[in-house]
Amino acid sequence: MLMPLLGSINAERVLIYILARNDGxxxxxxxxxxxxxxxxxxxxxxxxxxxxxxxxxxxxTRLYQFNPRYPFLTELKGLLEKAYSFYPExxxxxxxxxxxxxxxREKPL
Numbered sequence: 001m002l003m004p005l006l007g008s009i010n011a012e013r014v015l016i017y018i019l020a021r022n023d024g025x026x027x028x029x030x031x032x033x034x035x036x037x038x039x040x041x042x043x044x045x046x047x048x049x050x051x052x053x054x055x056x057x058x059x060x061t062r063l064y065q066f067n068p069r070y071p072f073l074t075e076l077k078g079l080l081e082k083a084y085s086f087y088p089e090x091x092x093x094x095x096x097x098x099x100x101x102x103x104x105r106e107k108p109l
Contacts, residue, residue: 001083010035010043012083014064018053019080020095023065032094052076 002012013033017024026044030037044064047053054067066073084092 001086002079008043010039011047014040014043014047015052015076015080016084016087017095018065019077019084020092021098023063025061025063 002015003009006012006015013035014024014029017029017032026041027037029044030040033040044053044055048055048064051067052070053064055062055064057063066077070076084095087095
């Protein structure tokens, strides 16, 4: 939907995913949209270089989220929310439901 504006379907996927879940990493985003992790990673790096996203390392994973200091963040989020509202219901449900099972009690760290 936003591909003509953003120049890439993967850029749209990255931004929609991060809008819905607040953060994400390349492999998880690629798995969700069933796309190539390398192209998702390239978009994440491109958006971070443009100051749209910021990243932090958690363990061995680099998590990306929106840069709170990005000057057009509210406008970008508004545009993404509008595009998100046109997504099919099953994709919106799947995006909003982030299930993480708790760690088993006896499982070693």
